[in-house]
Amino acid sequence: MRSLVSENAVRRLPKYLRALKHLEESGAVRVSSAELGKLVGMTPSQIRQDLSSFGEFGIQGYGYNVTDLSQQIEIIMGTDRGHRAILVGCGGLGRSLIQNFSFEEQGVQLVAAFDMCEDLIGTKMNGVPVYSAKTLPEFLSCHEIDMAVLAVPKRSAKSVANQLIEYGIRAFWNFTNEDVISPYSDILVENVHFSDSLLSLSYYMAEKTDYETRMLHRMNKIAVVS
Amino acid sequence: MRSLVSENAVRRLPKYLRALKHLEESGAVRVSSAELGKLVGMTPSQIRQDLSSFGEFGIQGYGYNVTDLSQQIEIIMGTDRGHRAILVGCGGLGRSLIQNFSFEEQGVQLVAAFDMCEDLIGTKMNGVPVYSAKTLPEFLSCHEIDMAVLAVPKRSAKSVANQLIEYGIRAFWNFTNEDVISPYSDILVENVHFSDSLLSLSYYMAEKTDYETRMLHRMNKIAVVS
Numbered sequence: 001m002r003s004l005v006s007e008n009a010v011r012r013l014p015k016y017l018r019a020l021k022h023l024e025e026s027g028a029v030r031v032s033s034a035e036l037g038k039l040v041g042m043t044p045s046q047i048r049q050d051l052s053s054f055g056e057f058g059i060q061g062y063g064y065n066v067t068d069l070s071q072q073i074e075i076i077m078g079t080d081r082g083h084r085a086i087l088v089g090c091g092g093l094g095r096s097l098i099q100n101f102s103f104e105e106q107g108v109q110l111v112a113a114f115d116m117c118e119d120l121i122g123t124k125m126n127g128v129p130v131y132s133a134k135t136l137p138e139f140l141s142c143h144e145i146d147m148a149v150l151a152v153p154k155r156s157a158k159s160v161a162n163q164l165i166e167y168g169i170r171a172f173w174n175f176t177n178e179d180v181i182s183p184y185s186d187i188l189v190e191n192v193h194f195s196d197s198l199l200s201l202s203y204y205m206a207e208k209t210d211y212e213t214r215m216l217h218r219m220n221k222i223a224v225v226s
Numbered sequence: 227m228r229s230l231v232s233e234n235a236v237r238r239l240p241k242y243l244r245a246l247k248h249l250e251e252s253g254a255v256r257v258s259s260a261e262l263g264k265l266v267g268m269t270p271s272q273i274r275q276d277l278s279s280f281g282e283f284g285i286q287g288y289g290y291n292v293t294d295l296s297q298q299i300e301i302i303m304g305t306d307r308g309h310r311a312i313l314v315g316c317g318g319l320g321r322s323l324i325q326n327f328s329f330e331e332q333g334v335q336l337v338a339a340f341d342m343c344e345d346l347i348g349t350k351m352n353g354v355p356v357y358s359a360k361t362l363p364e365f366l367s368c369h370e371i372d373m374a375v376l377a378v379p380k381r382s383a384k385s386v387a388n389q390l391i392e393y394g395i396r397a398f399w400n401f402t403n404e405d406v407i408s409p410y411s412d413i414l415v416e417n418v419h420f421s422d423s424l425l426s427l428s429y430y431m432a433e434k435t436d437y438e439t440r441m442l443h444r445m446n447k448i449a450v451v452s
Contacts, residue, residue: 081428092326100317146431194418
């Protein structure tokens with residue numbers, strides 16, 4: 001199946017949600033698309049167009065009720081579905097996610113973590129029990145799990161992902177910096193590619209430097225001429 | 227300044243680069259846009275269009291030379307600019323980045339890390355010295371730094387970012403899950419919003435479930451009728 005809604009619109013929803021939460025915290029009751037646009041760096045018409053992909057929100061001349069829109073976006077994003085997750089790989093990054101990332105706030109229940117390291121097995125991290133990776137097939141046959149957070153080393157990413165698919169996992173939040181699944185399979189994979197993100201920043205830094213260099217040259221030329 | 231190239235095209239480049247590196251490792255010398263497209267889940271014409279935003283690559287009927295294209299994309303992404311970075315906040319996530327993420331591979335040199343915790347100050351993590359956050363102004367006045375990796379707790383994200391801007395930092399790789407800079411300023415900010423990523427996955431999971439439920443209903447109806 002292919003989503004009917006543009007991926008860009010889906011990916012902007014969490015940004016709107018964050019802005020709405022800020023507004024809510026600051027006591028705002030309603031917001032216009034112009035105000036919301038300013039907060040997220042978009043035009044009012046982009047905001048209206050994005051939201052219209054998901055339903056009808058807002059009232060002409062009034063704008064949006066902050067709390068209503070925020071709740072509706074949460075429902076659209078599935079935070080009320082009670083998604084249950086496991087995390088595989090409790091090294092530096094996995095541990096940091098368990099200890100610092102608020103899964104609950106995104107409507108996801110992190111029910112267990114898995115690792116190969118004997119020292120970690122049997123412990124709890126931030127209330128989440130750590131089990132032996134060997135017990136994964138057994139665990140997954142007894143528990144309904146919707147998603148696996150993949151935080152294993154890059155070299156074992158593909159094999160672990162394939163095993164998890166065999167055991168019935170159909171959605172991955174993938175931190176391994178390895179493309180684990182063919183883009184044509186029906187498995188959902190959300191990649192957090194740190195390197196892609198850093199490369200994009202690097203691109204914009206280079207572009208900005210080039211632009212500033214060009215501007216400087218042009219200004220020098222003008223100075224020489226005048 | 228506004229980029230002349232679509233953000234989506236910029237963000238797809240690292241994906242192409244990863245596919246090209248895989249091809250290189252497997253010994254491939256040339257690749258067609260159709261083959262590259264298959265690897266990254268895009269059509270050949272999308273690939274050609276994306277690449278044409280950055281210059282002329284490839285030869286009609288031959289495709290692309292894998293190593294050439296890979297090197298050219300790296301140059302476009304600024305990996306040869308010698309960008310120098312500091313990391314601020316050596317808690318779980320910061321530490322995990324220093325220890326596991328290969329900055330060098332993306333052409334970025336991580337020269338120092340900063341924290342408030344006395345136990346960490348004066349130590350080295352993966353060869354990177356950890357200094358007191360109090361020494362940041364002094365450090366930044368003596369060293370040319372292009373980018374700050376922001377891994378401080380969410381609550382101090384904005385104040386730390388503002389201080390760093392005062393000390394001359396113009397680009398941030400932001401892991402704080404807080405929008406630290408107004409989208410209208412000329413400061414470059416690349417956000418790694420874990421929650422946005424998880425919410426997008428949650429959306430697609432919900433959408434898939436709804437789709438499967440609808441299909442099931444439709445099949446049941448057909449079964450009843452026939």
